[in-house]
Amino acid sequence: MNDYQPVLLPGISDLHRIDVYEQHGGYARIRKALAMKPTEILDVVKASGLRGRGGAAFPTGLKWSFMPQEGEKPSYLCVNGDEAEPGSFKDRQIFEFNPHQMIEGILISGYALRIKTAYIYIRGEYESWTRMVEKAIAEAYARGYVGEKMKETFGTDYSVEIYVHRGAGAYICGEESSLMNSIEGHRPYPRVKPPFPAQIGLWGCPTTINNVETITNIPVIMEKGADWFKEIGAETHPGPLLYGISGHVNKPGVYELPTGMLLTELIHDVAGGIPGGKKIKMVIPGGSSMPPLRGDQLDGVHMDADSLKDIGSAIGTAGIIVMDEDTNLLRVLTRITHFYKVESCGQCTPCREGTGWMLKVFNRLLAGEGSSKDLDLLHSVANNIEGNTVCALGDAAAWPVKFTIERFRVELEKELVR
Amino acid sequence: MFTEEELQQVEEIKSHYPTNLSAVMGALHLYQDKYGYVSDEGISYVAKLLEIPEEHVLGVVSFYEMFHQHPTGKYKLQVCTNVSCMLCNSDMVLRSIKEKIGIGIGEMTEDGLFSVHEVECLGSCGTAPVISVNKLYHDKLTPEKINELIDTLKAQG
Numbered sequence: 001m002n003d004y005q006p007v008l009l010p011g012i013s014d015l016h017r018i019d020v021y022e023q024h025g026g027y028a029r030i031r032k033a034l035a036m037k038p039t040e041i042l043d044v045v046k047a048s049g050l051r052g053r054g055g056a057a058f059p060t061g062l063k064w065s066f067m068p069q070e071g072e073k074p075s076y077l078c079v080n081g082d083e084a085e086p087g088s089f090k091d092r093q094i095f096e097f098n099p100h101q102m103i104e105g106i107l108i109s110g111y112a113l114r115i116k117t118a119y120i121y122i123r124g125e126y127e128s129w130t131r132m133v134e135k136a137i138a139e140a141y142a143r144g145y146v147g148e149k150m151k152e153t154f155g156t157d158y159s160v161e162i163y164v165h166r167g168a169g170a171y172i173c174g175e176e177s178s179l180m181n182s183i184e185g186h187r188p189y190p191r192v193k194p195p196f197p198a199q200i201g202l203w204g205c206p207t208t209i210n211n212v213e214t215i216t217n218i219p220v221i222m223e224k225g226a227d228w229f230k231e232i233g234a235e236t237h238p239g240p241l242l243y244g245i246s247g248h249v250n251k252p253g254v255y256e257l258p259t260g261m262l263l264t265e266l267i268h269d270v271a272g273g274i275p276g277g278k279k280i281k282m283v284i285p286g287g288s289s290m291p292p293l294r295g296d297q298l299d300g301v302h303m304d305a306d307s308l309k310d311i312g313s314a315i316g317t318a319g320i321i322v323m324d325e326d327t328n329l330l331r332v333l334t335r336i337t338h339f340y341k342v343e344s345c346g347q348c349t350p351c352r353e354g355t356g357w358m359l360k361v362f363n364r365l366l367a368g369e370g371s372s373k374d375l376d377l378l379h380s381v382a383n384n385i386e387g388n389t390v391c392a393l394g395d396a397a398a399w400p401v402k403f404t405i406e407r408f409r410v411e412l413e414k415e416l417v418r
Numbered sequence: 419m420f421t422e423e424e425l426q427q428v429e430e431i432k433s434h435y436p437t438n439l440s441a442v443m444g445a446l447h448l449y450q451d452k453y454g455y456v457s458d459e460g461i462s463y464v465a466k467l468l469e470i471p472e473e474h475v476l477g478v479v480s481f482y483e484m485f486h487q488h489p490t491g492k493y494k495l496q497v498c499t500n501v502s503c504m505l506c507n508s509d510m511v512l513r514s515i516k517e518k519i520g521i522g523i524g525e526m527t528e529d530g531l532f533s534v535h536e537v538e539c540l541g542s543c544g545t546a547p548v549i550s551v552n553k554l555y556h557d558k559l560t561p562e563k564i565n566e567l568i569d570t571l572k573a574q575g
Contacts, residue, residue, distance in 0.1 A: 083541050084538070084539060084541065085539070086500045086501050086502065086538070086539035086543070087501065087502055087539070087543055088539075088541065088543070089541045089542055089543045089544055092541055092542075119434075123541070124447075124482070124484045125484070125537075125540050125541065125550060126541065127553040128553060128554065128555070161434075163434040165434075165440075165443070165444075166443060166444065166447060167443075167482075167484075168443055168446070168447070168482035168483070168484040168485055169482050169483035169484035169485075169537075169538075170481065170482050170483065171538065182443070183435075183440060184437070184439060184440055185435075185437070185438075185439035185440040185441070185442040185443065185470075185474075185478065186439070186477075186478075187477045187478060187481045188481065203436060203437070244543060244544060245544070246502040246505075246506075246543035246544055246546060247501070247502055247505040247506070247543075248505055252502075252543065252544040252545070252546070253544040254544060284501075288500075288501055288539075319543065321501055321502055321505070321543070323505060327505065331504070332501060332504070332505075335499065335500060335501055335504055336501060339500055339538055339539070342483075342538060343538065345481075
């Protein structure tokens with residue numbers, strides 16, 4: 001796909017400045033949207049086949065269609081920029097290099113969903129990037145593109161307010177119901193679903209939560225149309241995708257390419273291969289929660305939701321972590337488990353206790369005091385977390401452990417002996 | 419406590435939400451930016467300011483990693499040791515810091531200038547290994563860069 005032209009991070013210098021963004025067609029897409037009916041926009045988004053870029057790859061149009069038609073209660077949009085999944089560092093690029101396209105995406109989405117207030121949730125550690133986004137929002141307000149003034153600017157009855165909500169270092173806030181509790185000012189425990197946010201969300205009102213990258217795709221779909229969008233990349237999961245490639249590669253970074261790229265092409269061609277020409281031991285395809293793949297099962301694997309599902313993993317955030325043949329998998333698993341133990345909110349017993357017990361066993365194995373039987377114990381603990389918790393953090397903690405043990409048993413046994 | 423200007427900032431934050439409760443994180447960030455950590459006094463102050471129960475503010479403060487309930491170094495060296503950084507030798511980062519200022523994870527220098535914190539993925543995996551010093555990221559670290567950074571911070575005092 002050498003001829004692919006990026007549309008989310010198009011590499012135009014100073015695109016984060018509103019003047020430059022306007023020169024490149026910025027804030028013209030919202031005009032186009034406002035000339036349509038909200039339901040027509042929903043139809044376009046549905047027809048585009050856009051699926052969420054935050055991890056679950058849920059069809060965006062379908063998610064939007066769960067929102068009730070105009071009711072008495074206000075509706076809310078939350079843009080999820082919590083980006084805390086290890087191996088994910090893509091939304092940050094949008095904040096830095098193309099924040100206005102995200103803002104325009106919020107305007108269009110807000111109009112389609114009849115939303116008056118939108119919150120951009122940005123993880124606390126991204127303070128520098130929060131300032132960039134706030135600056136862009138202030139510019140957009142000053143030009144009359146956001147808030148009350150947009151009625152005059154665009155000659156419409158519609159207006160939306162956009163605010164940034166800063167997180168404070170909690171992975172769980174990337175889970176949509178936890179994110180809402182965080183905005184409401186509670187301890188951010190995930191909520192039991194149903195009811196889903198489209199029925200009972202922020203302050204009990206209908207709410208949609210979309211990832212930053214998902215929202216940033218909306219202006220492009222508005223401009224170029226659903227047909228153009230669905231022709232890009234994988235048939236069942238189309239569009240541009242920000243791949244974050246890290247770990248043992250020569251050129252780590254975020255690359256915008258169509259969905260459905262060959263994993264091997266991304267690693268060897270796009271990211272420049274493995275330092276020292278080493279072999280690959282393990283690849284996590286979509287952030288640390290996703291089931292890892294063996295280095296010898298990568299041939300022919302495409303990076304889209306359905307292809308990865310077929311071989312027993314998932315697209316997640318398309319944060320690809322590459323590990324070479326010398327990587328100690330026990331250390332990797334211990335570190336990943338440490339993460340989930342720290343980040344477990346503590347609400348559900350299987351996750352709160354299970355992650356702690358798994359970490360204890362891993363630390364024992366790393367100290368050379370464990371045996372092969374402990375791998376079975378870990379597998380059993382992981383199995384007892386999976387599916388038994390309010391939110392997906394339990395599964396996220398269980399999968400790397402469970403699938404690494406299943407897929408790398410021989411390698412792990414060798415590490416135990418060593 | 420807050421100046422007139424800071425109180426106005428709190429009012430601005432409150433105006434973003436239908437309830438005062440939602441302003442708790444914003445107010446706590448402001449407080450910690452000013453005082454370095456959120457003391458018990460800070461919890462009471464924020465609670466009074468927003469007219470919400472102290473217990474509620476404590477519940478929020480104690481949940482989030484970024485809110486500190488005890489003093490930290492003036493410069494918080496927050497070292498990411500998660501997978502992508504680990505693969506790119508975050509061990510070296512911790513070792514270099516230890517060699518340079520003699521402290522490890524969870525410790526603070528006697529002069530209160532530096533404290534070292536192990537943090538989870540900072541979202542900078544493409545430029546690993548990375549540390550965040552207070553608000554700013556420093557990436558693609560080498561032992562030399564760490565030495566330089568700490569010297570610069572020491573000179574700033």
